[in-house]
Amino acid sequence: MGKASRRLTGSLAAAAAASVAVAGAAVAAPSDSFQDEPDGVYRQYTIDNNLDNLFRVAGPDRISTAIKLMDSTSKWRYCGDRGKYENSGYYERNCDTVIVARADDFPDALASGPLADVYDAPVLLSNSGSIDSRVLAAIEDKGFKNAILVGGTGVWPAGAMQQLESKVGVGDVQQVGGINRYETATDIARHVGWRVSAQGVNPYTVNVYLATGTDFADALAAGSAAADNEGIVLLTNDKRLSADNNASERFTVRFLEEQSGWNSIFGKAVFNALEVHTVGGQAEAAAKSAEIDNIRDTNTGANRYATATMLAGKYRNGIDKIAVASGEGFADGVAAGAWAANHDGALLLTRNNSLSPETKTFLTGVADTDVDVVVVGGTGSVSRSVSDQIATELYTW
Template sequence: MGKFTRKGSLALTAALAVVLAGASGASATPEADALAPVPTVGKDTVTRIGGADRIETAIEASKALYENAENSAYAEVEGASVVIARSDEFPDALAAATLADALDAPLLVTPAGKDLDERVAVELRRLKAGDVYIVGGTGAVSTAAQKTIDANSGAVKRLAGVDRYDTAVKVAEEVTDGVDKADVAVFLADGTQFPDALAAGAAAAATTNGVVLLTKGAAFDASTSRAWGQQEATGFTLDYLFDVTDGKSAYAAGNITAVGGPAAAAIGSGSAGAKKVTKVVGDDRYETASKLAAGISTLQFALASGANAADAVVASAYIANRDGALLLTRPDSLPAVTQKFLAATIADGENEAVTIFGGTGAIAASVEADVKNALVEASDKTAPVVTGVVVANNKLTAKTEPGAKVTLTASTTSAVPGGITALSTAGPDGTISYDLSKATDFTNNQEFKTGDLYLAVEDVPAGNVTYVNVPGFKVSVVAESALTVQGVDDNAAVLPGDDRSITVAAPTGATLTATVVDGDDKETKLTVGYVAGNQYKVALPKALAVEGNVVTVTATIANAQVSIADSDVVTVTDGL
């Protein structure tokens, strides 16, 4: 196709802007914008692009970019292009996103070692493809496939190196053809895994003259081990980055961003002369992608599986064409760091769009639901409403948003000397419920004034909080061992049939009742007498002091807020 220049978006914000400080050589705008305009809607949207397999998913992504090729600007652009890579492995496609963006081109995939998949040929004809760029050698996209591509397009150009590292360099050279290397913004990522490199591709595409180069894990590719800036060793990535003159290496490219831990480790403490070296590293692939996305000013996000490269390759190229960011997820659960990014970063009042790549077998429907919830919460700047705060029968109840995080806290330590931070989650219907009798921080009959305790109710994950005072109440706490039946008084007569008494320890202020059940299941109420302190006596008449009879004692604490009963039993035995 000859020379072309990256369109770029200069979309990176301050978090990565330092990487671009030395970049110049702003690229020209194509004669016509090949991409269909981004749809404008009145609310945040979550859509899914997925097909029966990875080939069909790529085709659906192409159709999403160019919905009506017959009548769109795409069909009118002379030499409009398509990028094609193998469908079964990711190495050659790791750096393809910047190429797709530079060409305003969709990325299609086809099986290795076979003729072109017929569905891809149909899509090429629908697009009226001009130049088609194959990324990878004949082992990736076969000679037979190339012939079929040629028959369904204007021309074919293959970008292939001896390995993935060489191929990435050749893609970078094509993307920046005519650009001074000193103005090329390099995004460096691990080429042995896909997540960091594909996320880097989207970020590089949002940067003028941005390219992706690869490390070999935490080192650089080379026939012998080669460190950052080392002289006279072979290695495609370092050979691109450094010029060797008179046996001395000098960094030759522009600002550099190391994406992910392995790439950062490969650079180590090395410098790039007067150029900036920035490292974007998360605890895992999901956080790294989120951190990278945070540096891009965009309303467009792609979400792909971080466990499988198939759809992520397509997603990276698709979102690169939108100057957006690539986020990653687990197949069956949205990582907390990704959910937090969506909720915290997406600006309220804008029309954000998240496109999920792959069917529900690749990314579960529950993940899509979590994304939608995160977008809703991101637009929710209103503190949660809390209603119906009531204390009755020793229970604190209220209503708020389902799933809200609720904290019961003392306003001062004097209210609850031991302090209290009781946490719960509002139920599916928004119900808040605390059993105050079980609170170990309270003492029996402790009284609280309105405002001594308060609820902090936070909607998750938006983080808006409402504080509500708890009405005054008197709590009655009955511990599990509060009532103790100590058995028949040992000082009483020892013969069955005598009058005797049972000693009981109960909470102060409790009302006690007692009954005895005989062998015929007849229940008789007994007399309970107060002794002193928490001591009580239950009178057991001699007629009922029969072996096997069961005495039940119940202590009840009652006031306007609570009614709690605790029971214990003792069985009459011979030899009392």
Template sequence: MSNKNTRGVFAALAAGALALSMAPNALATVNDPDGAPIVNVPDEKVSNAEVFRIADSTRILTAIEASESRTDWGDIDKYDDTTDLFWSCSKTGYPLDDKRVKGDGWAVGDFFYPVYIGLPMVGEVKCTVVEKVTEVGATYGSMDIIVARSDDYPDALAAAPLADVLNAPILLHPTTAPAGSDANGNGVMDSVEAEIKSLAKVGAHEDVSVTVHLLGGTQALAHSVENGIDGIENVDNTLRYQGLNRYETAAEIARVTVDEYELASGAGLHDVNVYLTTGENFPDALSAGAAASNNDGVVLLTQATKLDTYDFTLDFLKDLRNWVDDDNRHINTSEIFAVGGPSATAAAGSIDLAASYVGVNRYETATLTAEATFG
């Protein structure tokens, strides 16, 4: 198991807006089936940590605010220009003019008055050391944006590791743009379109490709949304990851995370950890997404007290045991974790678990998961 401090936190920031607002809007009273009171965290519990509150009037706007809270989205590597020292002489065509400086000890701004037989007398030509670019630095990478449906949680939370690997925000959008929310008539809500435009503009400025990743089938995000996003300025590609249901969609997102984009393991390994969590409620999945992102993991969903009706989760685990990527590096499951009682029960008897994080309620489950993962 690798341990990468601070990873997973940004994924939770990106994916958490939906899960934290599963009531009709972000300011509505939370219907908590555990019946536990909602309390403020005492100052002594947060010690010297900075606490940020990201919230808006709707879950869609909260996700946008989470995206706007950072200015370093994207997997972008910049390489500086290569420079060297050259002579710049006051007389054009002088033998030293625009020639590379040889020898040590010269610095920008140094100068001298050369003497050449048959050429101007000393003092008539001044040659100064200047710095010139010999090779323009390049920029490599990509700007990625993830869009999930706003009325249900599994797709967004299963994508937390993908968001972490791509360093991408997760935005939320209804299946279709509500009436009056799409002034441009392109099928995309104005607020979401504005944030995608802003991020895509950064990618274009850095001269990297801009890709929007859509989660779920057309019942989650309609064709009109995909077509509208595809037409936004500076968006180069739109990709969709979907399955028959939320369980296959989670497995497909995990496959893409591992096979296409790889896990940026701080340990330099190619093992993939798997976090099982219920696909029927959001709290455990929220905890699992952050933990998986921090520990070279992906999130798979279980259905009630079984893995899932069509074995999408089990099939992915079997495939992962013998996974070989394009570089012929064998990728095998390192450890499997269960987050929450339902997933631990679903795995019992058929899956060897490295650990189960099961509390008496969602709060204790989240605490156990966080303590084991982040220390």
């Protein structure tokens, strides 16, 4: 197994080698990734262009759109064993967790797609500070038993934790985050690693998808691709990766340098990076400048739309659903990427007013299949003209 770290020297290399010697022998190859049961989109949501496999889920704003997206499929119809629908035929025992991320800025939410997948959890959005009352009402209505708050204490004060605890229970809220977006992504990665390792007889590795943390598009598309491949999303500082103590992205490098680390709480070695995939030109440049070994492949398209379709074309397990969101704004893509990861699907991006040629070509390739395509966001984010063009690609004469 190749290294997935910078070329370590001196005592740091020796420490990493010792760590591998302790735990590396127990590491097995990844098993099948988290696969989800078939889950159709509810027909009461808008059907664009009278096609039974093209939908639009939208609310008046990004917060309500994320709630409607959660409501749009049976996966999270009614959750929690203390929910009011516990004895109904719609009760889901596996959907006990909800994730809350920022609606007003993208950095902390960038790596949340794989986290949503391994917890079978939707991502809801709220402006930082206090939790939006609509989000709290939706969590209570579903009967979720656990909540994960993505972002550090600088984003979410103690009062936000207490608000969520009032709905799911005291002690049942985790805050996953760090001092910046890079540490938050590594904290998320560790949670994903623990969940992934628990699925097999032996612990095994996670795969790393590197994307820039200074913009949103590449990282959001990487999230659903990583979920298809037992992966996590880590962030580069544009075209830079450094372990220097003064570098904001040092957390990413140090995570990669951990190699195989023994976790005393879980008793498993879960942090090997079996494969490193770069997503976008900035991450590719950062990985090469930092001399990261074991880069499995690079996914650098001519633009963000091409990069997203490049990732979608490499899924190991096939695609059941496609979410299409604006590539010009982040918020709908955060919820849509998590939704896609939870439905063994891909996130594609488009310009607001015209379907991107790269996205159009990809959709042409899935015409006449059973894949549902869900446009996420209102016509101000993805215009009706775009859904008309999608319909043209999906419907073959």
